[in-house]
Amino acid sequence: MSNPIHTAPVYHNRYLLMRHGHSEANARHLIISTPANGLAGFGLSPLGHGQLDALLDNWRWPTPTRILHSDFLRTTETAARIADGFQLALQPEPRLRERHFGELEGQADDNYPRVWAHDADSAEHGAYGVESVASVAARMQGVIASLENALHGETILLVSHGDPLQILLTALEGRLLTQHRAREPLLPASITAL
Numbered sequence: 001m002s003n004p005i006h007t008a009p010v011y012h013n014r015y016l017l018m019r020h021g022h023s024e025a026n027a028r029h030l031i032i033s034t035p036a037n038g039l040a041g042f043g044l045s046p047l048g049h050g051q052l053d054a055l056l057d058n059w060r061w062p063t064p065t066r067i068l069h070s071d072f073l074r075t076t077e078t079a080a081r082i083a084d085g086f087q088l089a090l091q092p093e094p095r096l097r098e099r100h101f102g103e104l105e106g107q108a109d110d111n112y113p114r115v116w117a118h119d120a121d122s123a124e125h126g127a128y129g130v131e132s133v134a135s136v137a138a139r140m141q142g143v144i145a146s147l148e149n150a151l152h153g154e155t156i157l158l159v160s161h162g163d164p165l166q167i168l169l170t171a172l173e174g175r176l177l178t179q180h181r182a183r184e185p186l187l188p189a190s191i192t193a194l
Contacts, residue, residue, distance in 0.1 A: 011148060011194065012152040013148065013153065013155070014154070014155040014156070014194070015155075015156050015194040016061055016157045016158070016192070017158050017168070017192045017193075017194065018082075018191045018192075020044070020048070020070075020159060020161060021047075021049065021051045021078050021081075021189040022045050022051055022189065023042055023043065023044055023045055023048055024041075024042045024043060024044070025074065025109075026048075026188060027047070028042075030042070030107070030108065031106065031111060032106070033099060033100050033104075034100060034105050035097070038074070039072060041073060042073060043077045044074055044078065048074070048189065051189035052082065055191075056085040061191055064082070065088070065154045065156070066088065066154050066155070066156045067079050067082060067091065067156075068093040068096065068156065068159070069091070069159035069160070070092075070096040070097045070098065070160050070161060071092040071093070071094055072161070075161065078159050078189070079157075082157060093158075095139040095143045096158060096159070096160040096164065098161040098163070099130070099131050099161070099163040099164055099167070100129075100131040101115065102126075102129025103129045104128050104130070114127075115130050116181045119133050119180065120178050120181065122178065133177045133178070136163065136164050137167050137168065140164050140165075140167065140168040140171070141171055141172070143158065144168075157191075163180075165186050165192070166183050167180045
């Protein structure tokens with residue numbers, strides 16, 4: 001039996017996926033994944049602000065017509081800077097939030113590999129109380145499905161977080177979700193066009 005060939009989806013809109021700029025959580029090497037900590041704290045670091053200035057000065061992607069973003073502070077500040085550059089309104093989208101890392105919240109970011117090791121075995125696991133890879137994929141793909149149903153011909157910038165974007169891209173590529181860490185990690189303030 002042969003493996004099915006995965007064909008890239010045809011979209012009604014153009015999508016730009018952006019990881020937030022370097023944040024205070026990145027600078028302090030902390031896992032910040034809950035609304036209680038992420039909505040009002042741990043915004044962009046000075047490096048993150050500089051990354052966004054450089055990005056806008058050297059913009060090489062299609063001009064966005066809409067911006068949706070995770071409502072965490074670091075993603076809101078990222079989206080606001082881009083929106084200001086293109087005179088666009090912001091649209092918060094909670095489904096673009098960071099993956100919830102359960103009991104590892106507030107701990108050192110060198111704990112991420114502990115979760116990723118479980119991810120490689122099961123897209124459904126909830127070790128340490130984390131949000132499963134399958135759940136993240138479903139909510140992230142739900143954002144695009146909603147936009148595809150509602151809009152046509154737009155260029156939409158989605159501002160989110162590293163793990164959710166890696167998981168989304170893995171899902172859209174038709175690869176096993178357990179392989180999301182096999183993708184090259186998305187850097188802060190990076191943009192990936194679908």
